[in-house]
Amino acid sequence: MSSPKEIRNYKFRIYPNKEQESKLTNWLTTCRIIYNSALADRKNYYERTGNGLTRIAQQETLKADKAKHPKVKEVHSQVAQEVLFRVERAYNNFFRRVQAGEKPGYPRYKGPGQYKSLTFTQFGDGLGASFQNDKLKLSKIGLVKIDLHREIHGQVKICTIKREQSGKWYAVLAVEEYPVLFSPNWQTIGLDVGIKEFAVLSNGEKIANPKHLQKSERKLKTLQRSLSRKKKGSKNRAKARNKLARQHEKIRHQRKDFHHKISDQLVWRYGKIVVEDLQITNMVQNHKLAKSISDAGWGEFISMLTYKAESAGRMVEKIPPYGTTQQCSRCGSIVKKDLSVRIHACPHCGLVLDRDHNAAINILHKSKAS
Known part of the structure; x- marks a missing residue:
């Protein structure tokens, strides 16, 4: 029996x-206006009637x-x-969070340059x-040169153009394909992500x-200073802003490529990977x-590791992120240490x-215990 298809x-x-490019840019501007108008219509209709405006009704307005x-x-x-599907999702997510007892802000209107994709x-x-x-043939746009650097094995269902x-x-391209399942592997590994080392495995x-x-900070500061010296609204300022954006994009791509390579290796080698369920939003509030x-x-x-594991028939298990650093892995004693202490030295059992x-x-161990 074959595995169910998935979207990649x-x-x-x-x-x-x-x-x-001029046409695509104009489309982005028009779609931004459609988005903002549809969002305003929903808000006004709800305030006036107490009911939600449906996407079907908004499609008639669009016609x-x-x-x-x-x-x-x-x-x-x-x-x-x-665009109307995006408005509907934003509105539904807003009310879902309200019903869950949260206090979310109302869906925001898109300012110039904030609507960045066409689907x-x-x-x-x-x-x-x-x-x-x-x-790539785009209706009303024409044939566009595309760098197909990876082979597509499934059926393309959706195409999103992004600037x-x-x-x-x-x-x-959202592609429907059968996942490639790896052969059974019963080996389990613990993985601790960090700052000094990106990750350390339980096998050492x-x-x-x-x-x-960090490696690009000097260049980023130089580009930022160059941007700040340029006159607002000038072509030189636009060029400087573009250079800075390209450098940030390069860093994002380097990071993503690294994550792909490491996650591929781990999913290939281990049947189950155990990680901490980190609350990163809270952690980044520590400004240091x-x-x-x-x-x-x-x-x-972790997100990349999880979906790749699921696709390959492997597993990523998330455990509560409490006590893993302070507890001795041999005897279980609590050995207090701050971030500056890089060595665990247990005074009870002698583990260093x-x-x-x-x-x-x-x-x-937490995985095995559970």
């Missing part, structure tokens, strides 16, 4: 020509807008209608987006922290550690061990 995202760089406004008619119908909800010949002659802050364009193996942001934690990208890494290695063993 593939991200490829695309290279629209000047005319195509009327197409007849009145040429700019709206220029946008492909799939792309324009998908074709159908992919294939004769539909909104498709492949043609090794290029990064740096000005680069990407196509994110250390994974070095590349510290992409916030930058280092963000640089390491623990949240993105790297503190992160000790924590990784405790993480593994």
